[in-house]
Amino acid sequence: MGFTRDQAGRALLGGTSLSTLLDDPRVSTPAYVYDLDGVASEAKRVVAAFDGIPHLVAFAVKANSGGPIIRALRAEGAGADVVSGGELDLVLACGVPPGDVVYSGVAKSDAELDRAIGIGPSGIFSIQAESVEEIPRIEARARAAGRAARICLRINPGIEADTHSYIATGHDEAKFGIPRSELGLAIEAVLAAKNVQLVGVSSHIGSQLTTLDAYVSAARMLLTTASACEVAVTSAGRPPFELVDFGGGFGIDYGDGCEAKPEDFIRALVDEVRRAGRDRIRTLVEPGRCLVGAHGVLLSRVVMQKRARPGEQERRWLIIDAGMNDLLRPALYEALHRIEPLEAAPPPAGGGVPMRVVGPVCESSDDFGTHGMPDPAPASVVIRDAGAYGFTMASEYNGRGLPIEVFLRAGAIDTIVRPRPASAWVKERLGQ
Secondary structure (H helix, E strand, O other): OOEEEOOOOOEEEOOEEHHHHHHOOOOOOOEEEEEHHHHHHHHHHHHHHOOOOOEEEEEEHHHOOOHHHHHHHHHOOOEEEEOOHHHHHHHHHOOOOHHHEEEOOOOOOHHHHHHHHHOOOOOOOEEEEOOOOHHHHHHHHHHHHOOOEEEEEEEEOOOOOOOOHHHEOOOOOOOOOEEHHHHHHHHHHHHHOOOEEEEEEEOOOEOOEOOOHHHHHHHHHHHHHHHHHHHHHHHOOOOOOOEEEOOOOEOOOOOOOOOOOHHHHHHHHHHHHHHOOOOOOEEEEOOOHHHHHHHEEEEEEEEEEEEOOOOOOOOEEEEEOOOOOOOOHHHHHOOOOOEEEOOOOOOOHHHOEEEEEEOOOOOOOOEEEEEEEOOOOOOEEEEOOOOOOOHHHOOOHHHOOOOEEEEEEOOEEEEEEOOOOHHHHHHHHOOO
16 A cells, blocks of 8 residues: 555555654654555565466565564565675574575675575575675685585676666676676586585666566576576586576656556566476565565654745755655665655645755755645655665764664554664764
């Protein structure tokens, strides 16, 4: 359901009144609010689109590391895609079994590799090898542990995705993955590594994809590459592949449209997998944003309104208590989130008074864009579609505390996660 308004104009998330929530003395601002039921519904739709073929939905924890989110997705059968030792420990604590975890990232430390290889009876499901040079590193850690590390080769397909350059990961200049020109070297490194089992190949071309074309092209490339790589390793006496991991990146509608839904990506992928005869091994995807983005908002109180000097063309700023330390995406990616008054009110005539919504951080980039607001200005605002890459990218810059997180279930507060108090930050900076 995501963010909606009822007939009286009240702002709702998953059917819960956000104004009523903000009246709760337990809820301060800035506050991230998530609807766990909405997240679970997204996961159900993605799973259903696989149409019965073996699969794993590995949630990209980087999008939202909230424990209640991970547990809600696990209840729908999801695993996890992690990129750090902290994320690995978190998902295990949330009940995700090691056999449903994949580990991505270009710079895994020895300690992180040791943890991924050593956990459980046979380590995690797959460590994604992002370079030829990483394969002997993984093999050395596995040999020291007396185990065989399960790995995928992450392939860089050399495909330009239609997305922001900072979140495009499959082009030739990206730091991610093994170029196709080096696949022969990668296979040689695998065959020379006695303590490594190559269980499949993977790819990820970028985030916030809104059309199918680039993703389907990458999927076809990966399936062809998987066949060639599997022949090479099985000819040398190694086991056949167990998976092909197609990554994630499925986008959401931030207000300017999104042509393809997550289930559209999955259905197109299933068609390609069946056409290639790969529907008997596990098909993996790594969605993040599409599962949580629309089911989270950031609530913020208005501190004051500022106007330009009299005599000049009028300019107005709406200064709120949420800043770029709470929601970095606008400053980092020039992303535009819809921002609306929290209070129930009819839509302002003519789209409202243009106001530049800015935060308290001492940076000119602490700017959420220009939005139409009623006059007089609202007391609080809701920043929509903030469930992904919001809190996970938040910081304590300027000595500002982290926002609280409120998790809703069945229309009521299920969990509140509170950040450490300012006094703890002061003690840390003093080395106490």
